[in-house]
Amino acid sequence: MRKAVTIVLAGDLVLDEPDAPYWLAGIAPALKGADLAVAHLEVPHTARGQELQGDVPAPGAPPENIAAIAGAGFHMLSLAGNHIADCGAEGIADTLALMADAGLIGTGAGASLLEARRLAILVAGDRRIGLLSYNCVGPENSWAGDEQAGCAYLRIETADGTPIAPAADLVRVTDEAVEVLRADVAALRAKADFVMVALHKGVVHTPARLAPYERAISHAAIEAGADAVIGHHAHIVRGIEFHHGKPIFHGLGNGCVVTSALSPAQDHPARREWAERRKALFGFEPDPAYTLAPFHPDAVNAMLGRLTVHEDGRIEAGIIPVDVLAPGRPVLAAGERKAQIARYIESITTRAGLAPITIADDGTVSA
Structure with missing residues (x-):
């Protein structure tokens, strides 16, 4: 009989600061205790490249x-x-080369759309675990093409027909997006025992709220054959639901984000302007102690997702509560904070209009 496999899931990684091992050390025990740990790499890691225009560009x-x-x-x-192409084709190439050197498997970006949609498969225990990754929020000039570096994507229609971009009013899943999911999940399903789909989606910096298309695109991934859906992009956690018994983490929030690129005190005009404008757009004032993670105050209630594929193939979902300490370092939560974060995630799930969930003391999530 097959053995159970545990998978730990983290949201966005933005590690712009020196001494990255220190910033990651607070969550590392949970990662190393799993058979497989997965995260979303938000920005390119490079010392070169040309800055992409079209969104507020992140530095390499x-x-x-x-x-x-x-x-x-x-x-x-x-x-x-929406940021992996911010340093152009060179930034993507450098990031992929560094990942290969470090033994990291990835998917979702490449020198062409074919490369960006490649299947990522890794053996954990005695199971082949597969991953697909798509950008749902644009900007469109960051998308890969036949001969253009960029990221894999799923096309979501805007309410007014304007180009797809993170600040646009994204409302409806296109037939094209569903067909991409069906084709790619079927290809991965043929080679992997367990299939995960990562979606960069949602509305940033807002507690609880899900955009109109988010449940539809997540359900489409499950209906295409995925075993779990992993959401990120919002920089704050979102609710959890089950579709046909399969878990959907609508937003894992920040896995580890420590950056000066979101501070008003910098010499990049676009990033400085965005740091101020987003406070007015989303109605929050960052805690001044969080100089490297100036997000919505609720973003301190963080989590890692947890999946257990049991011996009989049954999938169990859970969370590992994470507390974000000033100036932005995530640590595994303990004591009362652990319970507070669990109750927070239960609350935002209901507030988003999803079916109520219960999070047990050990982090197991049930509908």
Whole structure:
């Protein structure tokens, strides 16, 4: 009989600061205790490249921090997001090369759309675990093409027909997106025992709220044959639901985000302007103690997702509560904070209009 396999899931990684092992050390025990650990790499790791226009561009993170991500216990990375192409084709190429050197498996970005949609498979225990990764929020010029570097994507229609971009009013899943999911999940299903789909989706910096398309695209992934859906992008956790008995983490929030790129005190005009404008757009004032993670105050209630594939194939979902300490370091929560975070996730699930969930003391989630 097959053995159970445990998978730990983290949200966005933005490691712009020196000493990445220190920033990751607070969650590393949970990563190293799992058979497989997965995260979303938000920005390119490179010292070169041309800045992409079209969204507020993130700077390239220190190349040496990729090795620290592997050292903390991660094995697989999703890459399809709104910032992975911010340093152009060179930034993507450098990131993929660094990942290969560090032994990290990834999917979602590449020198072409074919490469960006490649299947990522890694053996954990005696199971072949597969991952696909897609950007749902644009900007469109970050998407890969036949001969253009960028990320894999699923096309979501805007309410007014404007180009797809993170700030656009994204409302409806297209037939094209469903067909991409069906084709890619079927291809991965033929080679893997367990299939995960990572979606960069949602509305940033807002507690609880799900955009109109989020449940539909997540359900489409499950209906295409995925065993679990992993959401990220919002920089704050979202609710959890089950569709046909399969878990959907609508938003894992920040896995580890420590960056000066979101501070008003910088010399990049677009990033400085965005740091101020987002406070007005989303109605929050960051805690001044969180200089490297100036997000919505509720973002301190963080989590890692947990999946257990049992001997008989049954999938159990859970969370590992994470507390974010100033100036932005995530640590495994303990005591009262652990319970508070669990209750917070139960609450935002209901507030988002999802079916109520219960989170047990050991983190197991049930509908």
